[in-house]
Amino acid sequence: MQRCLILILALCLSAPPVRSALPRRGYTQTRYPIVLVHGLFGFSNIAGVDYFYRIPEALRQDGAQVFVAEVDPVNTSEVRGEQLLAQVQEILAITGANKVNLMGHSQGAPTARYVAAVRPDLVASVTSVGGVNRGSAVADRLLALTGSDDLWRKAARAALLSLSLRPLSTLQFNAALNDLSTAGSLRFNAKYPAGVPETPCGSGALLQNGVRYYSWSGTAIVTNPLDPVDVPLLLLGQAFSEPSDGLVGRCSSHLGLVLRDDFKMNHANEINQILGLVSPFEVSPITLYRQQANRLKLAGL
Numbered sequence: 356m357q358r359c360l361i362l363i364l365a366l367c368l369s370a371p372p373v374r375s376a377l378p379r380r381g382y383t384q385t386r387y388p389i390v391l392v393h394g395l396f397g398f399s400n401i402a403g404v405d406y407f408y409r410i411p412e413a414l415r416q417d418g419a420q421v422f423v424a425e426v427d428p429v430n431t432s433e434v435r436g437e438q439l440l441a442q443v444q445e446i447l448a449i450t451g452a453n454k455v456n457l458m459g460h461s462q463g464a465p466t467a468r469y470v471a472a473v474r475p476d477l478v479a480s481v482t483s484v485g486g487v488n489r490g491s492a493v494a495d496r497l498l499a500l501t502g503s504d505d506l507w508r509k510a511a512r513a514a515l516l517s518l519s520l521r522p523l524s525t526l527q528f529n530a531a532l533n534d535l536s537t538a539g540s541l542r543f544n545a546k547y548p549a550g551v552p553e554t555p556c557g558s559g560a561l562l563q564n565g566v567r568y569y570s571w572s573g574t575a576i577v578t579n580p581l582d583p584v585d586v587p588l589l590l591l592g593q594a595f596s597e598p599s600d601g602l603v604g605r606c607s608s609h610l611g612l613v614l615r616d617d618f619k620m621n622h623a624n625e626i627n628q629i630l631g632l633v634s635p636f637e638v639s640p641i642t643l644y645r646q647q648a649n650r651l652k653l654a655g656l
Contacts, residue, residue: 379417381417382418383415383416384652388446389648390455391406391424392460395461396428397461398428404630410626411423424439424463426439426466427527433469433543439470440474454479455478458481458484459486460484460485460486460625460626464487464488465487465488468481468547471566483571485602485603485622486603486610487535487602488570488607488609488610489537489540489541489604491535492604496594497532498533498536549563556605556606556609558613567651568610568612569614571647575619578621582629585621598617600624601621625640627640
């Protein structure tokens, strides 16, 4: 009997977790189109690989209208926000809808927040995924590097440049760093406060100016031994004094209703990268996007 119990327990522990919900017709069919907004050094598609890896098709599979925005890979959130606003207006003209649901990863979150702030009549909801809503300690560290360390900073810039598809000027890079720093985020939040928690690690208002705000994020960095980005994210994560996903701290990710802030995911896993190499012991990122689409649907959005 004891051996049987041990065998059953071993089988349970070794069983793979449920990766995603079974397709259900209409499960992700929101009232308004979903617009996915990439972060720093982001892109819509490279050689057939989406920034939001396999997420758009998973949302479309059960009814959602999904668009992937393409804004400057490196710039301030306000500049990117103006570009996003123009694309939102195009999407509304194409679809005949009068609002959109914005889902932003990393700097895509403040970029989406900008659009919701200046044109709340066009935005039904903003979902922040690993969003830089109170700055990043990595940006703080890079800005603090001076003197002899300036060579390291230039090397870091060169490495990050390889992730961008467009020419990157020093001016753009420094502007983005300042924007994503703690001080820069405080300035941004003072101008566009909707959804931002009043306390550093609290929750913000779910509904402001007719727009609903949500957020979720991860706090694990090394999640899959096959994932090549785990090591550099682990090194970058040393900049934080709090749990982080390697680029954004747990509390900084909070916006509006905090759905969860401790998934076993790093900054890349939050968009199902690299190529789906995420933790086998956590719910699939694709499932989280599907669940959020269903949440928006049930809220009439």
